[in-house]
Amino acid sequence: MRLLTHNYLQSNVKGTEKGYPLTIEPTKIEYEESPIDMEFVENILTKIDYSALLSARNQIEDRCHSDLGSDFIVPSLPEVMPKRYSDGNSKDDKIEEDETNQEAFLKSIHTILFDIHVLEGHLVCPDTGRRFNIKMGIPNMILHEDEI
Amino acid sequence: MEHHSEISHNRYNVLIEFAHIHLEFQRPELESVLSLHDIAIGRDCIEVPLPSSIPTVENYRPFLILSFDYHYAKEKFNLDDDGYVIQSDMSRFSKIDRTKPTIASVLSRCTLIRSAIELWGAGPSFDSCVEHARQLSSGCAGRITLENCMKLSSSWKITIHTLGTKFNREEQNDMRMKFAFFNLPGKVQMVNPTNEFLLIREVELDPKGTPLSQERDNFLSPPLAVYYGRVLGGIRDWRGNGRLDQFSLKKRSYLGPTSMDAELSLIMTNLGLVRNGSFCFDPFVGTGSILLTCGLRGGYCVGTDIDIRVLRGRSDEENVLSNFKQFRLNRPDLIRSDNALYHRHYRMNKPIYDVIVTDPPYGIRAGARKSGTKEEKIRAIPEDRRHDHIAQTKVYPVSDVMGDLLDVSARTLVMGGRLVYIIPSMRDFDVEKDLPNHECLEIAHVCYQPLQTELGRRVVVMKKVKEYDPSLRESYLSSVWINGPESAEKCANIRERLLEAAKLKPGYEEKAAYRKKRRQITREEKKKQRAKHV
Numbered sequence: 001m002r003l004l005t006h007n008y009l010q011s012n013v014k015g016t017e018k019g020y021p022l023t024i025e026p027t028k029i030e031y032e033e034s035p036i037d038m039e040f041v042e043n044i045l046t047k048i049d050y051s052a053l054l055s056a057r058n059q060i061e062d063r064c065h066s067d068l069g070s071d072f073i074v075p076s077l078p079e080v081m082p083k084r085y086s087d088g089n090s091k092d093d094k095i096e097e098d099e100t101n102q103e104a105f106l107k108s109i110h111t112i113l114f115d116i117h118v119l120e121g122h123l124v125c126p127d128t129g130r131r132f133n134i135k136m137g138i139p140n141m142i143l144h145e146d147e148i
Numbered sequence: 149m150e151h152h153s154e155i156s157h158n159r160y161n162v163l164i165e166f167a168h169i170h171l172e173f174q175r176p177e178l179e180s181v182l183s184l185h186d187i188a189i190g191r192d193c194i195e196v197p198l199p200s201s202i203p204t205v206e207n208y209r210p211f212l213i214l215s216f217d218y219h220y221a222k223e224k225f226n227l228d229d230d231g232y233v234i235q236s237d238m239s240r241f242s243k244i245d246r247t248k249p250t251i252a253s254v255l256s257r258c259t260l261i262r263s264a265i266e267l268w269g270a271g272p273s274f275d276s277c278v279e280h281a282r283q284l285s286s287g288c289a290g291r292i293t294l295e296n297c298m299k300l301s302s303s304w305k306i307t308i309h310t311l312g313t314k315f316n317r318e319e320q321n322d323m324r325m326k327f328a329f330f331n332l333p334g335k336v337q338m339v340n341p342t343n344e345f346l347l348i349r350e351v352e353l354d355p356k357g358t359p360l361s362q363e364r365d366n367f368l369s370p371p372l373a374v375y376y377g378r379v380l381g382g383i384r385d386w387r388g389n390g391r392l393d394q395f396s397l398k399k400r401s402y403l404g405p406t407s408m409d410a411e412l413s414l415i416m417t418n419l420g421l422v423r424n425g426s427f428c429f430d431p432f433v434g435t436g437s438i439l440l441t442c443g444l445r446g447g448y449c450v451g452t453d454i455d456i457r458v459l460r461g462r463s464d465e466e467n468v469l470s471n472f473k474q475f476r477l478n479r480p481d482l483i484r485s486d487n488a489l490y491h492r493h494y495r496m497n498k499p500i501y502d503v504i505v506t507d508p509p510y511g512i513r514a515g516a517r518k519s520g521t522k523e524e525k526i527r528a529i530p531e532d533r534r535h536d537h538i539a540q541t542k543v544y545p546v547s548d549v550m551g552d553l554l555d556v557s558a559r560t561l562v563m564g565g566r567l568v569y570i571i572p573s574m575r576d577f578d579v580e581k582d583l584p585n586h587e588c589l590e591i592a593h594v595c596y597q598p599l600q601t602e603l604g605r606r607v608v609v610m611k612k613v614k615e616y617d618p619s620l621r622e623s624y625l626s627s628v629w630i631n632g633p634e635s636a637e638k639c640a641n642i643r644e645r646l647l648e649a650a651k652l653k654p655g656y657e658e659k660a661a662y663r664k665k666r667r668q669i670t671r672e673e674k675k676k677q678r679a680k681h682v
Contacts, residue, residue, distance in 0.1 A: 005450065005481045008500070012492030020495050034478045040425040040448065047498045117479070137469075138459055141485040141493045148489070 001139050003056050004113040007048045009139065011125035011132070013147040019125050021052035022132070026063040028120035031072060036110045038103075045085040045109065054079070057112055064116065074116070075108035154196055155213065155280065157287025160221040161196070161267040162251060163375050165348070166210040166260050167387055168357030170415065174260045176593040176609065177418050178212070181257045184423055185224075185249065192220060199373045201272040207352055207360075209372070213267065218289035226250045228296065252381030259414040262387050265346050265377035266293060274349070277374035278326050294330070297378065303337035307384060310349040312359025313368065323347060327376060344379040412570075412597070412607075413441040413505075419593060419609045420503040420568040422447045429501045431487040431556060432508050434458050436468035439480055442505065443472055449480035456484050488544060490556045491621070499616075504557050505568040508549050547633035550584040551625050554610075558588035558624065561612040566592070572605045579606075584628045588614040 011019030054077055064074050082105060123132040123139055130147075133140050155161055166174045179189060189195055196213040221227060226248040255264050268290070269281025284290035297304070306324045308315070315323070327347070334342065350373045352360045416438060422428055424446030430439045433451025435458060443449050451468065453459050459482050461467020469479050485493045550571075557567040567589065579594050583606075593609040 001483075002481050005483065008494045008496075009483070010493065010495045012489060032479070037425050043425075044427075047500050049495070114478075136460060137479075138456075138482045138484055140456065141483060142454065142456075143486075143489070 001118045001134055001137055002114055003053060003060070003116060003118075004044065004048070005139070006056055006118075006123070007052055007113075009123065009132075009141065011123075011127065011130055012141075013125070013128060013130050013143060016125060016127050016130075018127050021049065021055065022123035022125060024056055024059040024118060024121065025124060026060050026118045026121035026134075028118075029060060029063045029067045030117045030119055031064075031068050031115055032117060033115055034110075036107060038106055041106050041110050041113075042085065044113065045081065048113075050081045053077070053112070060116065060118065063121075075111050077108060077112070078105070155199075155215065155267065155270050157284050157290035158218065159287070160216040160218050160227070160289045160293070162214045162216070162255075162380070163265050163267045163270070163348075163377055164212045164214065164255065165262045165264070166212070167262045168208075168210050168353065170260055170411070170595070170597060171208055171210075172595040172597070173415050173419075173607070174210075175212075176595055177258050177260055177415050178255075180419050180421055180593075180609075181254070184257070184421060185254050187224070187254075189214065192216070192224075199270050199272045199276070201370050201372055202352070205352060205372065207354060209350070210262075210353070210357075211350065211373075211375075213270070218292075221289075224248070225254070250380070256381055256386055257418065259387075259411060259418065262385055263346070263383075264380045265375070266380055267375065267377040268293070268345075269376040270373065272373055273370060274323070274326070274374050277376055281327060281376050282329060293378075297330075297332060297343055299342075300333045302332070302334040302342040304332055304334055304343040304345060305336055305338055305341045306345045306347055307379075308347050308349075311351045311353070313349065313351065344382075344384060346375075346377060346379050346384065348375040350374065410437070410441070413438045416505050416568045416570075416607060417441045417445050417447075417503075419595075419607065420505045420566045422503050422505070426502040427500055428503045428505065429560070430506045431490070431504065431553065432506050433468065433480075433482065434507070435461075436471055436480065436482075438505055438507060439468070440471050440475070440477075442503070443477040443480060444475060447503065448478075450483070451480055452483045452485045452487065454484065454486050459484055487556060488548065488552050490552065491559070494560075496559055496618075499560050499562045499565070499612075501557075501560050502562055502565050503568070504553075504561060504566070506553070507570045508546075508553055509544075545633075547629060551628040554584050554586040554589060554628060555621065555624055557610070558586045558612060558614075559616040559618070563612055563615070565612050567610040567612075568607065570605050570607050572603065574602055577606075581630050583608060585630060586610075586624055586628065587620075588612055588616050588624070 006022065006024060009020075009022055011022060013019070057074065057077060061074050064072060082102070117137055118134055119137045121134045123134065124130070125132075164178070182189065187193065193214050193216045196215045198209060198211055198213060216224075227250075252264060255261055268284050269277045269279075271277040271280050285294050306327065308320050308323060324347070327345070349371045351369070352372050354360055417428075420426075420428075420442075422442050422445040426442070426445070426447040428439065428442035428447035428449050430436075430442075430449075430451045431453075433439055433453045434455075436451055439449045439451045449472075459468060461470065468482060472479055483493075553569065554567070561567065571583070573596070583591065583594070589610040590613045591608065592611045593607075595607045595609075596604055597607070598604040
């Protein structure tokens with residue numbers, strides 16, 4: 001499960017008020033580098049919930065250190081997304097962003113959204129504590145009969 | 149002098165030859181692939197009627213002529229370099245080249261195109277084709293086209309493509325000599341020449357694609373049309389030599405009873421406009437055969453399914469992921485979830501998918517299930533059992549499968565994004581009234597693939613044209629079927645309906661009895677074999 005997918009998942013048990021974002025409790029993580037498509041990353045940024053991404057990143061950091069070795073550094077992210085991405089109006093932006101900063105930001109986003117895979121673990125509902133398991137990288141969102 | 153004046157040498161003309169299968173898919177696929185390059189027939193190029201020696205041809209002709217304004221073609225395409233050779237199957241999936249692609253690189257994305265030639269001459273007869281070709285340099289486009297081939301260093305050859313009629317070597321050479329007036333300076337080279345010219349003698353085909361008999365009273369019937377031109381893409385047959393086999397089901401590590409045949413998923417992903425960076429989603433991903441094709445086209449792939457066994461596959465080496473690995477693609481993200489509850493599993497603030505492409509479950513090879521139990525009273529699951537509990541699923545009627553699919557698509561597709569799905573159809577199917585609808589989606593194409601006399605399937609392509617209003621969800625869902633959910637029944641339970649239909653046919657009982665007897669014989673044989681080995 002990528003963090004991009006996690007950004008969209010929520011708990012849907014009957015009666016849940018606020019089942020988003022789910023807390024990640026990873027027990028096994030893998031890293032698989034993939035080629036960056038800058039345009040795609042910029043596009044995706046307009047559709048994700050940035051604060052959920054930030055907390056997800058922090059939740060997986062420790063597991064990354066133990067599973068991926070001390071050489072691996074999970075890129076850090078600014079507290080607030082650069083304005084040009086959050087509005088989705090990247091064209092008419094008056095704030096002069098440093099080109100290299102922009103590229104570095106996009107690269108970090110790419111790594112965090114696409115290249116880190118949670119293979120085993122749990123997703124926990126912030127409201128009810130209901131746990132959804134992740135096995136072989138596949139989160140199981142199926143509800144039990146009494147939760148529908 | 150017969151002169152097909154509509155094919156003007158002032159314009160750049162391309163003759164496309166299609167394979168004779170999936171007939172209804174050919175134009176939609178071509179239109180879709182052209183639109184990836186922002187080319188629209190009618191706006192950026194025109195379709196010229198094929199020359200014909202017969203006033204009305206009833207059977208399908210697998211040819212199409214596209215005519216471009218020369219200046220447009222020169223701006224849009226790289227006309228000079230046709231060294232583009234379809235070297236490997238992966239070239240079908242190459243990144244969309246926005247800066248001056250060659251025509252071959254644009255068109256070769258179409259699974260159903262066999263070849264494309266730069267048209268130098270065409271006519272309803274051999275002589276008229278030759279005459280038309282003689283006029284090539286009189287047009288501004290034709291003149292330059294010819295000049296480009298006049299290099300001393302360019303070797304060439306003429307291949308003769310006659311459908312259904314054999315001509316001996318002498319006759320073939322006579323045909324070639326008719327075009328000698330071009331006086332190409334380069335030498336003739338049979339193997340890998342710089343330019344290959346194709347002389348096509350078209351005849352009428354029957355519905356299966358077999359040429360109609362050409363001999364009547366020992367006289368050879370005249371051709372339907374004759375074409376002459378230069379092969380684009382450097383290869384005469386884009387589909388030949390097992391070029392599509394690489395993706396055939398036979399080669400994949402993980403297959404199931406519902407795996408889509410490779411050719412159809414290639415076509416579907418074209419109809420969906422999947423390209424590099426497309427965000428692709430299959431809500432009924434199963435063994436992932438369609439999603440795999442999205443991945444091959446450079447899409448970012450997400451698949452969901454309610455059935456964990458299918459998602460996990462048979463083993464570590466045989467699952468959806470192993471198929472992607474086999475083709476060296478980034479792994480898709482898979483989620484076990486219920487599409488009937490999509491709106492509850494997933495936060496949906498902004499539409500995210502560019503393409504949704506899927507083969508929904510119809511109960512033919514795999515029954516559809518959704519969460520829930522058919523029991524009246526729902527028992528609470530005791531806490532200590534919760535972790536290992538395997539939730540019950542109940543039958544998911546086809547009418548709901550389709551309603552939910554359209555609603556999820558309407559909500560999660562970006563504007564202009566496409567939904568491509570398959571729906572099985574019996575013959576009694578009214579495309580206008582029996583397809584599901586949604587206010588936010590518009591039908592772009594419906595293509596029929598016959599499978600048996602009674603049964604076929606339709607690939608439906610829909611486009612998102614209106615923003616989704618979540619408060620209208622109930623209203624959207626209640627208007628999915630114009631003729632009510634009975635229309636959905638036309639797709640559901642097809643196996644049972646086929647059986648019913650078969651029972652009505654004469655000789656059914658005899659055939660059934662015969663088959664039963666054969667099964668019995670086979671069983672007894674097997675018993676004997678086993679007894680031997682014990």
